[in-house]
Amino acid sequence: MKKILTIVTLSSLLFTACSKDKDAINAVESTGKTTVTFDARFGNQDFALNTDFTTGGRTFNFNKFRYWISNVVLVNTNGEEFKVPASYYLLEETGTISLTGVNNDLPTTVYPATKREDVVLKDLKxxxxxxxxxxxxxxxxxxxNLSLLAGELSPLNGMTNVSWMWLTSYIFTSATGKVTEAANTKNLKIETGLNANYKTVTLELPQFLKVSATKSSGIVLNVDLAKVLDGIDVMTTPVVGAAQASTMAAVAGNYSTKVFSVKTVH
Known part of the structure; x- marks a missing residue:
């Protein structure tokens, strides 16, 4: 009788262990990752720093293009939303930047030249x-509240501003450089920020994005910097910040409706 009980007990333990192992394997197999590439463009040209781009009789040359992407959501074919946790990413193409503390109370540091276009979304269903x-x-x-951190959020990357509304907050987007029309050249600084200009982009994919543990997948987006300036007279208003509230709102609107489009899904 004791032998029978022992065999039954061992069998139960083995079955439980196998079930747990199987559940663990199934959990791993039920998740995957995908890469979203934010391919910067200027019209129909590849974007690059210190490069002339001519459109509408004006020549643009940029030395910085940076923007925050946050709160990423994927919607499946059943209409269910998967919210990517802690999804705060700084996309950028910039040369070296000299930085000081948020309130100019820290030693100057140097943010290195960086080009970042890819975001990897992990642990997706x-x-x-x-x-x-x-x-x-x-x-x-x-x-x-810059003391709260998530994802890549940090006040140490030069994407904060202390002069907007007398409080320190994040700069949402920043494009700087020069614009020339005829013999007239102006320094260009187009930035957005403030809670009212936090905008959501919704992109329908031309084909399904298939996420699994066994195959890689990805989305390539066009990010058209020329569309950022759509409807903005940069010769009249070459600097856009909180003091140019209506123009900043227009730029933020461009980001939400015109700048991003799907190039490919693979």
Missing amino acids: AGDYKTLKFSVGVDSRYND
Whole structure:
């Protein structure tokens, strides 16, 4: 009788162990990752720093292009939303930047020259996705309190501003350089920020994004810097910040409706 009980007990333990192992394997197999590439452009040209781009009789030359992407959401074919946790990413193409503390109370540091276009979304539920959503900027919870950190958020990367509304908050987007029309050249600084200009982008995918543990997948987006300036007279208003509230709102609107488009899904 004791032998029978022992065998039954061992069998139960083995079955439980196998079930746990199987559950663990299934959990791993039920998740995957995908890469979203934010391919910077200027019209129909590849974007690059210190390069002339001519459109509408004006020549643009940029030395910096940086923006926050946050709160990424994938919508599957059943309409269910998967919110990517702690999804705050700084996309950028910039030369070296000399930085001081948030309130100019820290030693000067140097932010290295960086080009970053890829974001890897991890631990996604396996399945087919039809829609990509994300926001441009930083939501009010973190924008109003820089001591709270998530994802890549940090006040140490030169994307904060202490002069807007007499408080320190994140710069959502920043494009700087020069613009020339005829013999007239002006320094260009087009930035957005403030909670009212936090915008969400919704992109329907031309084909399903298939996420699994066994195959790689990805989305390539066009990010058209020329569209950032759509409807903006940069010769009249070459600097856009909180003091140019209506123009900043227009630029933020461009980011939400015109700048991003889907190039490919693979």
